[in-house]
Amino acid sequence: xxxxxxxxxxxxxxxxxxxxxxxxxxxxxxxxxxxxxxxxxxxxxxxxxxxxxxxxxxxxxxxxxxxxxxxxxxxxxxxxxxxxxxxxxxxxxxxxxxxxxxxxxxxxxxxxxxxxxxxxxxxxxxxxxxxxxxxxxxxxxxxxxxxxxxxxxxxxxxxxxxxxxxxxxxxxxxxxxxxxxxxxxxxxxxxxxxxxxxxxxxxxxxxxxxxxxxxxxxxxxxxxxxxxxxxxxxxxxxxxxxxxxxxxxxxxxxxxxxxxxxxxxxxxxxxxxxxxxxxxxxxxxxxxxxxxxxxxxxxxxxxxxxxxxxxxxxxxxxxxxxxxxxxxxxxxxxxxxxxxxxxxxxxxxxxxxxxxxxxxxxxxxxxxxxxxxxxxxxxxxxxxxxxxxxxxxxxxxxxxxxxxxxxxxxxxxxxxxxxxxxxxxxxxxxxxxxxxxxxxxxxxxxxxxxxxxxxxxxxxxxxxxxxxxxxxxxxxxxxxxxxxxxxxxxxxxxxxx
Amino acid sequence: xxxxxxxxxxxxxxxxxxxxxxxxxxxxxxxxxxxxxxxxxxxxxxxxxxxxxxxxxxxxxxxxxxxxxxxxxxxxxxxxxxxxxxxxxxxxxxxxxxxxxxxxxxxxxxxxxxxxxxxxxxxxxxxxxxxxxxxxxxxxxxxxxxxxxxxxxxxxxxxxxxxxxxxxxxxxxxxxxxxxxxxxxxxxxxxxxxxxxxxxxxxxxxxxxxxxxxxxxxxxxxxxxxxxxxxxxxxxxxxxxxxxxxxxxxxxxxxxxxxxxxxxxxxxxxxxxxxxxxxxxxxxxxxxxxxxxxxxxxxxxxxxxxxxxxxxxxxxxxxxxxxxxxxxxxxxxxxxxxxxxxxxxxxxxxxxxxxxxxxxxxxxxxxxxxxxxxxxxxxxxxxxxxxxxxxxxxxxxxxxxxxxxxxxxxxxxxxxxxxxxxxxxxxxxxxxxxxxxxxxxxxxxxxxxxxxxxxxxxxxxxxxxxxxxxxxxxxxxxxxxxxx
Numbered sequence: 001x002x003x004x005x006x007x008x009x010x011x012x013x014x015x016x017x018x019x020x021x022x023x024x025x026x027x028x029x030x031x032x033x034x035x036x037x038x039x040x041x042x043x044x045x046x047x048x049x050x051x052x053x054x055x056x057x058x059x060x061x062x063x064x065x066x067x068x069x070x071x072x073x074x075x076x077x078x079x080x081x082x083x084x085x086x087x088x089x090x091x092x093x094x095x096x097x098x099x100x101x102x103x104x105x106x107x108x109x110x111x112x113x114x115x116x117x118x119x120x121x122x123x124x125x126x127x128x129x130x131x132x133x134x135x136x137x138x139x140x141x142x143x144x145x146x147x148x149x150x151x152x153x154x155x156x157x158x159x160x161x162x163x164x165x166x167x168x169x170x171x172x173x174x175x176x177x178x179x180x181x182x183x184x185x186x187x188x189x190x191x192x193x194x195x196x197x198x199x200x201x202x203x204x205x206x207x208x209x210x211x212x213x214x215x216x217x218x219x220x221x222x223x224x225x226x227x228x229x230x231x232x233x234x235x236x237x238x239x240x241x242x243x244x245x246x247x248x249x250x251x252x253x254x255x256x257x258x259x260x261x262x263x264x265x266x267x268x269x270x271x272x273x274x275x276x277x278x279x280x281x282x283x284x285x286x287x288x289x290x291x292x293x294x295x296x297x298x299x300x301x302x303x304x305x306x307x308x309x310x311x312x313x314x315x316x317x318x319x320x321x322x323x324x325x326x327x328x329x330x331x332x333x334x335x336x337x338x339x340x341x342x343x344x345x346x347x348x349x350x351x352x353x354x355x356x357x358x359x360x361x362x363x364x365x366x367x368x369x370x371x372x373x374x375x376x377x378x379x380x381x382x383x384x385x386x387x388x389x390x391x392x393x394x395x396x397x398x399x400x401x402x403x404x405x406x407x408x409x410x411x412x413x414x415x416x417x418x419x420x421x422x423x424x425x426x427x428x429x430x431x432x433x434x435x436x437x438x439x440x441x442x443x444x445x446x447x448x449x450x451x452x453x454x455x456x457x458x459x460x461x462x463x464x465x466x467x468x469x470x471x472x473x474x475x476x477x478x479x480x481x482x483x484x485x486x487x488x489x490x491x492x493x494x495x496x497x
Numbered sequence: 498x499x500x501x502x503x504x505x506x507x508x509x510x511x512x513x514x515x516x517x518x519x520x521x522x523x524x525x526x527x528x529x530x531x532x533x534x535x536x537x538x539x540x541x542x543x544x545x546x547x548x549x550x551x552x553x554x555x556x557x558x559x560x561x562x563x564x565x566x567x568x569x570x571x572x573x574x575x576x577x578x579x580x581x582x583x584x585x586x587x588x589x590x591x592x593x594x595x596x597x598x599x600x601x602x603x604x605x606x607x608x609x610x611x612x613x614x615x616x617x618x619x620x621x622x623x624x625x626x627x628x629x630x631x632x633x634x635x636x637x638x639x640x641x642x643x644x645x646x647x648x649x650x651x652x653x654x655x656x657x658x659x660x661x662x663x664x665x666x667x668x669x670x671x672x673x674x675x676x677x678x679x680x681x682x683x684x685x686x687x688x689x690x691x692x693x694x695x696x697x698x699x700x701x702x703x704x705x706x707x708x709x710x711x712x713x714x715x716x717x718x719x720x721x722x723x724x725x726x727x728x729x730x731x732x733x734x735x736x737x738x739x740x741x742x743x744x745x746x747x748x749x750x751x752x753x754x755x756x757x758x759x760x761x762x763x764x765x766x767x768x769x770x771x772x773x774x775x776x777x778x779x780x781x782x783x784x785x786x787x788x789x790x791x792x793x794x795x796x797x798x799x800x801x802x803x804x805x806x807x808x809x810x811x812x813x814x815x816x817x818x819x820x821x822x823x824x825x826x827x828x829x830x831x832x833x834x835x836x837x838x839x840x841x842x843x844x845x846x847x848x849x850x851x852x853x854x855x856x857x858x859x860x861x862x863x864x865x866x867x868x869x870x871x872x873x874x875x876x877x878x879x880x881x882x883x884x885x886x887x888x889x890x891x892x893x894x895x896x897x898x899x900x901x902x903x904x905x906x907x908x909x910x911x912x913x914x915x916x917x918x919x920x921x922x923x924x925x926x927x928x929x930x931x932x933x934x935x936x937x938x939x940x941x942x943x944x945x946x947x948x949x950x951x952x953x954x955x956x957x958x959x960x961x962x963x964x965x966x967x968x969x970x971x972x973x974x975x976x977x978x979x980x981x
Binding site: 080081082088090095098100101102104199200201202203204206207208234235236237238314315317318321322324326327328338342362365366367370374 | 548551584644775779781
């Protein structure tokens, strides 16, 4: 089945002229029709645009001038990447009718590489959440067990790749929003170094933490995606000009001689024993492949979560101030003056989790509280960053579980704090701005995926990818596919592009 | 206590719009008067996902001004977000600078009494302007309010003084001195009517001899030198009366209402905004290289104060004339160019200050540059006076014609036959006619009424269409009168 091929395999078939991009796009659109009624990963399917892009790609292959490994490949985007002329909601009612007049830089780069965009993927509203249950529209299901969450906030992006509804996808990771859903759905999810990929046109949650990254079914696919989106951007002052290496060329170098640190702080009390044993087995595999492991200490890990829940909401309270009903998006009727219009619009447009974080962040930045909260959180952030710096003086990589547990049941984590704890092993990596990947590393007895997290030095994505690739070659977890059958009511509840 | 028992303490915050071609954080044009929302993009409209990128030119202009004010430029400075909700502000926060401004600790010399006084400049920072609300009808009755984001994101420079000013006159002098510097540096056009320069004032009174400051009142909406001075004068009287009556002033923001010539309360401290400043995460801290600062420093022009002093000394001008001529760089350049060609600074200065400035729409660089009478034409006119071709009086008429037509003086003089009648023979006949026609005046003059002399000269001028050489007329009269 075409939709089971990896992105690189599919590209090979295009180049061998065995399959055309249009055939691939149609196969993926059929697959979406067949299984997305159950998974509900897509907020919008942009069928017409996808077929037009595929036809253009057909012509390039026909002329013998394909643009590169991504030409004609069907992908999908988390719905916070601005797409010119196509609605972009960030999972929020407040942007339900927002149609950007511009493309995000990463969308433009994928377009230039010839990728075919199938549609926009569900997410927790404004990327705030770990389950997609906080989407303003509906909840996405885990393809391995539709009674469970796919993780979040990039839940739709991971579920779509896991369920064969996109060859690869693009998400964002602010506190684990790529790596955690990758672990939950058994995909490869990579958050690059902060500054490696442009954030221009990416609807902001927390500016100093947000980073764009790919999902794929293999490490190679993720490397190919990153190759296209990485690099400086004149529109984003935080995207740096550090040279981008040829990631695929580095993949085959193996882990022989790499030093991998194992942080004791990441094997926490209360974590799932199945997760722990799978991750320890994965570490043993890396050792067998020639890596040398040693214990490292990241002593400030336990404070990371608290610091994150000050910094991220503070920035969010500022970033989300623009959604006021004046310029675009929702304006609630009935306000008798300006203040009431603001209040009604924001009350109607934002969900509870977003409101909670806006209030937390507003409080943390208020006069008289700034030093005690925001100022202090920044100091903790410095300590967390320093922990990693010290560890990376001795090791090339750090290996740890991606999450303490596996995909939980819908509605299971109603208490915000228990939801927040899900990200305890991914958040420190965002605070330090480092690259981190989650690769499939086993399954529970109940058949739920488990993720191994590999963390690298700043801007050393190549080493992270290389180790993940070596591990993947030595295991077959990534070859397993969830069983999903055609279900009634395809595209149930979707919104029009 | 009477009014004189209080000391006035004033500090000014001036917002100057930088004369960059593009906005502070995006590439949109900054021109004034374009149709609404035609100079906008996702960045200056605050659309989701848009990000700011710093305009290097704006930083250069900021550094230039900092150096001219003797400020220390912070080689590491940083932008911050200032939050408040208003529909003219696209993101509901303004990107400004807070704890780490571009520059600090400067001085500005102002005219005070007979001398000058140094006013300390606390800080200089850069920020983005907001948009403009357009109400259909008045704010209260408008069916709709619309927003024009053309101005949103235009670079502003905020210059904050210490509370060193001691009178409304000093405040106005500070603004004049600052405006002249900005115009000299070509970083701001100084046009207050179009909002290129705006001012907020903090004013308080304290009993003379008391060290601590009184309750501070902030006045907003001051968009002309006159408004600044009037509002402060009003406020000083209002506060003195309140203090005399034993009232306690509350810290508040007041708005100047120029139509009713009074300040009205806008909000008190309890309702003051909490701006929730924090460092702008979308912009890394800005590192300004010392080499760049040095380069800008080397390129600084002569500033108004130095030029004023030089004009007084090198050209022998009065302090007053020197000040007027150095208000704008263009005008001062005009003066120097004309003086180099003509050689007599005082005469050139008089013609510029009396004739040229009467015709020009303003003394700003644009007005001077667009003058229909360039320095060369003025010098040409003065040369005709010097060689006796035309009289001073005729020259004034010729100047007006030059201004209207853009022609050179000799073209007009030749075409209209305005050359002075200096032929004593021709003039003698006219003088004879005038003497014959005014026997009573002649009798008065001979009886000692000196004023009659002027009348007779006037009559000769009248008959010659103003072209008679006055020195020769005088000589002829002196020669003929005793013979009568």
